Amino acid sequence: MEGKLPTKMSDTITRSTRFGSYLRASRVEARRSLREVADAIGISHVYLGEVERGVRGPLMESHWDGLLAAIPGLTRAELKRTAQMSRALEIDLSTAPARYQDLAIALARRFKRRDLSDAELSRLLKVLKPDE
Amino acid sequence: MSDITRDSALMMPGLSMACLEALGAGVLSVFQPSALLSPQPLDIAGWIDRILPRFGVHVAPAGESELGDCAALTIVSGNFECEILIREWMWNDLANETRPNFARATVVHEIAHAILHVPMLRSGAAMESVEPDAPVPAFRDPEWQAWAFAGCILMPRRTLTMLAQLDTETVADAYIVSAQFAQAHLKRLKIFSEANNDVVGRL
Numbered sequence: 449m450e451g452k453l454p455t456k457m458s459d460t461i462t463r464s465t466r467f468g469s470y471l472r473a474s475r476v477e478a479r480r481s482l483r484e485v486a487d488a489i490g491i492s493h494v495y496l497g498e499v500e501r502g503v504r505g506p507l508m509e510s511h512w513d514g515l516l517a518a519i520p521g522l523t524r525a526e527l528k529r530t531a532q533m534s535r536a537l538e539i540d541l542s543t544a545p546a547r548y549q550d551l552a553i554a555l556a557r558r559f560k561r562r563d564l565s566d567a568e569l570s571r572l573l574k575v576l577k578p579d580e
Numbered sequence: 581m582s583d584i585t586r587d588s589a590l591m592m593p594g595l596s597m598a599c600l601e602a603l604g605a606g607v608l609s610v611f612q613p614s615a616l617l618s619p620q621p622l623d624i625a626g627w628i629d630r631i632l633p634r635f636g637v638h639v640a641p642a643g644e645s646e647l648g649d650c651a652a653l654t655i656v657s658g659n660f661e662c663e664i665l666i667r668e669w670m671w672n673d674l675a676n677e678t679r680p681n682f683a684r685a686t687v688v689h690e691i692a693h694a695i696l697h698v699p700m701l702r703s704g705a706a707m708e709s710v711e712p713d714a715p716v717p718a719f720r721d722p723e724w725q726a727w728a729f730a731g732c733i734l735m736p737r738r739t740l741t742m743l744a745q746l747d748t749e750t751v752a753d754a755y756i757v758s759a760q761f762a763q764a765h766l767k768r769l770k771i772f773s774e775a776n777n778d779v780v781g782r783l
Contacts, residue, residue, distance in 0.1 A: 472638070481629035482640055483675070494668055497640030501663060
């Protein structure tokens with residue numbers, strides 16, 4: 449048996465989504481198995497695992513009622529919030545004024561480079577979200 | 581995903597069978613203490629569902645896009661967790677087959693990697709890389725270590741001594757492993773002789 453099929457170790461850090469991480473953490477906390485939850489909401493075990501690992505995006509909202517019933521502690525508000533944070537964001541710049549276009553492109557570039565300092569992030573967020 | 585053994589082979593710090601046996605007993609004392617009291621098959625499906633996730637080890641079925649041509653893959657994940665991905669048929673065997681020998685052994689082999697090697701990969705601790713064809717002493721080979729450790733977890737010496745007979749079939753039946761894996765483990769424990777095809781020592 450040993451060594452007949454290859455197995456591997458990988459040092460690649462997986463990239464989970466907020467939605468997937470929230471779902472898994474809640475499931476483990478509630479002591480529900482992957483098998484139980486996938487069966488309860490009627491999706492394959494492989495698919496649910498892929499959602500949790502971030503290989504796939506958030507589950508469609510049509511599955512959320514099933515999730516909420518299967519995993520105590522899960523909330524619709526947090527599912528919605530983490531789903532929004534786990535999806536690509538598209539902005540239509542075509543009709544925006546030139547300076548708004550500049551702002552969006554500059555922000556997108558810096559977001560991609562992840563090179564804003566904590567202080568810069570704080571200042572930007574204070575301007576963009578003054579009430580929070 | 582990168583394969584850490586693609587361009588080179590790794591040499592881990594050496595581990596003796598005595599060390600692996602002691603570690604195995606430690607794992608069982610936490611995960612399934614009853615397995616140290618009498619010969620019994622481990623509840624691998626139960627470990628996957630109820631125990632391992634609490635320790636940050638997540639076993640899940642995966643498709644070819646993630647596994648490629650592998651039967652199983654252990655991946656470092658986050659700050660302290662790891663993913664063990666296995667073929668879907670193995671996942672199904674664990675729930676539906678009466679003797680899922682291969683699936684059980686493979687999962688425990690990957691758990692062995694998760695315990696012995698993932699912390700070292702994460703920390704970049706002292707590991708040597710050698711050319712793929714370079715000889716690596718068994719006790720420093722991560723694959724040998726993981727198989728030997730899996731044997732110690734699945735078939736602890738402490739309960740082997742309680743079996744009425746110590747032939748491979750009896751061991752295989754008692755712990756739900758293949759006769760081949762049972763034999764390999766008995767050889768590592770130096771209580772099986774290939775020449776005589778029988779037990780040569782006492783525990």
